[in-house]
Structure formats: structure tokens, C-alpha cells
Amino acid sequence: MYRTRFIAVIFLSLLYLGLSSAGVAGAATQTRPDPMEQLRPFVNEIVGILTDKDLAGKANCRKRRQRVMAAAHERFDFKEMSKRVLGREWRKLSPQQKEHFVTLFTKLLEHAYIGKIEDYSKQTVEFKRQRIRGNRAEVQTVLKEKNVTIPVSYIMILENGNQWMVYDIIVEGVSLVRNYMEQFREIVRQGGYSELIKLLENKIDTLEHDLSKTCPIDLPRKAAP
Template identity: 35%
Template sequence: MKWLILQALLLGFAISTPAFAQGTPTEVVKKAVDEVIRIVSDKELKKPQNEPKRRQGLKKAIGAVFDYGEMAQRSMARHWKERSAPEKKEFTELFETLLENSYAGKIESYNQEKVVYGKEIVEGESAEVRSRIITTKRDEYALDYRLMKKGGKWMVYDVVIEGVSLVANYRTQFNKIITSEGYPALVKKLRAKSEEIKTP
């Protein structure tokens, strides 16, 4: 249940409009979190017949403050420079689909969890927003957002759950597959996973 809650909120903050990428790092995160809570709490959108509409709205908005290109590059680490331009484009698109579809259902499992914002750390063009998730059973979990400034807007490039980096976690998985089976095998697995978890 712990990871279900955390994963639900992991991408939840990114459900926003482009305007949410403006303001201080904490404002960017808070506005987006507030918006996703509004969406998943909407009684009309919760109706079964509105599921496609709700899911499509969530998917369309997810990329507003989520820098998939940066995340994809960091997740590939040293293997990124070995890829051609078309390969980088394809991988980024597959990575984006993986994240969008993986958490679409989990985002909707929101159950009145409380989000408490803590310290904001800004160092030049980089920032970190710390927060805590408090469940209805009074359990608490740390959820921190790492952002970087691009084009005058703060964009999220990593999320750290209880000290575990999302990007670092994917980097370990991707490196293991590429090292043992090759890059084509990774692409094949990502394609298969995208099909497996494709939203309705």
C-alpha cells in the first residue's frame, strides 16, 4: 500500500497546465499537486463512462512540467551518447509512454492523503522541493522533487521517494539490460511494457 500511494503521487504532481511550470519551484509543484487532486476527486470524472476522458486528460497534461527528455538522458547515463538522434527520439517517446501509462491508474487511487511541503533548496538553475505524504492512517513518507530551470521555467527531472531516486532506479535497470542483452533488447522490452500497460 505504501508504494501504491507513493507511486500514485509520483506523477500526480505533473498533472497540470503549462502555466504550472511558472513560479518558484515549490509553487510549481504545489499548483500541480492541487490540480491532480482536483481531477481525481471530481465525482463526475470518477464515473465509469468518463474513464477515457479522465485518462486522456491526465495523459495530455502529464508532460507540462515533466522533462522527459532530461529524464531519459539521465536514465541512460553513459549509454546515451552512443545512441543516434533517431534512437534518442524513439527512446524518449517510449520512456514517456512508460511513465504516463504506468501511473495513470495509480494516480486515481488517491484517498485523501495529505501533502505537506517542507524546505525548498535552490542552487542556481537547480532546485529541490521536499514534501511529506501523510496517509489517513497517519503514516508519513518523504517525497522530494528535483527541478532544473529551462527557458525560464522550472521543470521536474527526478523524484525521490523515501531516499530512492526514480531516475537512478531506471538507470540501474536499463544499464543491466543493455550490458547483458544489448540496447535493442531494452527497446523491445519498453515497447512490450507500453503495450501491456496501455490505458483504455
Template identity: 30%
Template sequence: MKSIIFLIMMLVMPSVAFAVQEPTERVKLGVTDIISIASDSTLSVEQKKQSLSDVIEKHVDIQASAQRVLGKYWRQASDTEKRQFMVLLKGVLVDTYIVLLEQYDNQTVDYTNETIKKKVYASVDTEIHTKENIIPVSYQLYQRNNEWKIYDFVAEGLSMIRTFSNDYKSTLKKSGVSGLNEALAAKLAQT
């Protein structure tokens, strides 16, 4: 009987230990994945975009990001509009990061601080060291289903969420989430 209980514990424990990952570890894994894409010269732009999409799916809580970008409009949107916006936001992130990947030049990242609030919110502070200077970047994470994922990052005082919210504010006021979705889909189709 003891051996059966021990076997069950051995099967369950690795999955539990693996699921609860510390915030800094999540950010390190995400940064490592992005650097590997940036430094792989064999990948085409389309392959890099697909790899970025996979990395975002793995490390970013798109729903948490979308809720914060849309603010009060999230509650007013239909489930279909929400799902469509999350897909489009992921596309915007891929297009944003693909441009940043082209600027990669062997920068290094130091992980300087981790703060956890209310057991479900975390902030991981980093410093990106370039040849010329040091750029502070803070990653904001949310824990859902025992898994930490990034929902925002702040580089040199500029929040991705606030930037997108400000960029989309007039379209949301004028046309709501459906109008924003149409505008984003058209923009993404051009890239």
C-alpha cells in the first residue's frame, strides 16, 4: 500500500512543482526564448513571426493584457469581440517584437528584483545592457491557475498596456471594440 501511495505522489508532485513557477523564472524563460529567435539567422521573417507567436502564447497572459488595454470596454464587449481582440492583440505584439528583434545586438539582461503582491501579482525588474547604456525594463505578471504569465512590461517608464490603451482610446470611443477590431485587422493585413 505504501508503495502505491509513493508512486502516486511521485507522479503528481512533478506536475505540481512544474506548474508553480516563480515570476523571475517565467521572465527568464521568455527572454531566453526571444533571444534565441533573435540570434537564429537561419529563420526567415515568417518563421520568426511564428516562433514569436508561440513564445507569446507560452509566456504572456493575453486575456489579462487585453482586459487592461480595453479597460471599461472589455466589460461591454461580446465574447466574440473579446476573443477577436485577443487574437489581434497577439498579432500586434508579434509585429512589435519582430521590429525589436531586428535591433538585437547581443545585449545582456540582469534580473535585479522580484516583488509579489497579494499572491497573484508580481513585478520582475531587469536591466538590459547595450553597448551604450542600461535600459530598465519591468515585467508585470499575473498568476492564473498556478501559472505566472506576463501581462505588461514597462521600458524606460513606458507601459505597453498604457501605450496601447492611449493609441486605441479614440477608436474605442467612436466605434467600440468591434470598430477597433476592424481597424487592427486592417492594419495587420498590411504588414
């Protein structure tokens, strides 16, 4: 269902943003923060988590994943992503349904993708340029490994006047949001929204089951007698 190379590229690129930067179109101003610069601390935090010796190993797998997701929530707007992947269907949902879908979609991204970033290697990513139009921005980067060059763009929205949040990633011209939107739209067309929810819940259950084999759940330690 999901393109393996697309998944891997997205998260490898998240890890290695920020080695250099080039021209900027629509530069940030004194009253408008710089989207490219707001990505850097996020990337540094992710790398720090994955290289932290205290979080290394199978025993710390869940804790490590929780830290990564906590960092992701600081820079990714999962509600905006959810809204866009559902398109017109989003407007038909009740507030409770919207909240439930955001939770499911976020879990799907977590379980389907986070494991990919734990096996990263030393690819390099260059910041190329950023384009800002109003409260939207695109940060263009290039992922490089040996003779392979892959363009990766981060689509961001300015929230609360001071935070640039990622709501889409485009790899080699393929949008993460559009990729899911097309899949979800077809599922809803054939079986309705309830069918989409059922499929998402089943997929998440499967991913969680697979995860439990390699990433044990942290259990509280019993006190010594």
C-alpha cells in the first residue's frame, strides 16, 4: 500500500536536513520567522535522540519512539495533514470524528514510518532555497548519497504568526498528502468513510503487532522485596 522507497527517503531526509543553504525567495522578515531556520532545531533534536547512548538498544525502543514523536508534534501539524488527506470528506465529519481521524492518521504515520529513521546512514542533505508566499512556505532540499540525488521539499504553514509547521513532504515530485488522499478517496468512494476507518484501525493493529515483536512495551519494574 505504501511505497517503500518513498517512506525511506522521507525519513532519511528528515534526519539530515541542514548542511548548507542557498538562495531564498520571499525571505523572512523581522516580523515573520524563517521557515528553514525553524526546521534545523527539530532535525538536531531527532538526531540527538537517535544517537543518545542512554536511549540506545531494544530495551529503550518505545521510549526512543515516544521522544521522536514528541519532537515531531512540535514541527508537524498532523491535524492539517489529516484535513488535507480527507479533502471534502473532512467537512462532513463531526468534531469527534475529526479528532478520531487525526489520532488514527497520526498513529499510522508513526507506526509505518518511525522505524525507518532508526536505520539511517550518512546521507547528506543540502538546503537549496525556500519560497514564502503569505502564510505558506516551501523549503527545498536535496538528499545525496553516492551518485543518487533526490529532491525533497517541505511544505509549511505559518501558525499563530510565529511557527512554521510542516503539513506535507514532496519527494521527487510525489506528495505524501496527495499520495494518501488518492488512496483514501478511492476507499471512501467504494465503501464509505466507515470503511476507511475500519481499514486504518486494522492497519494500525497490524503495525502495532509487528512492532511488539521487535520493540517491547515498557513495563513498570516491581519493587525489590
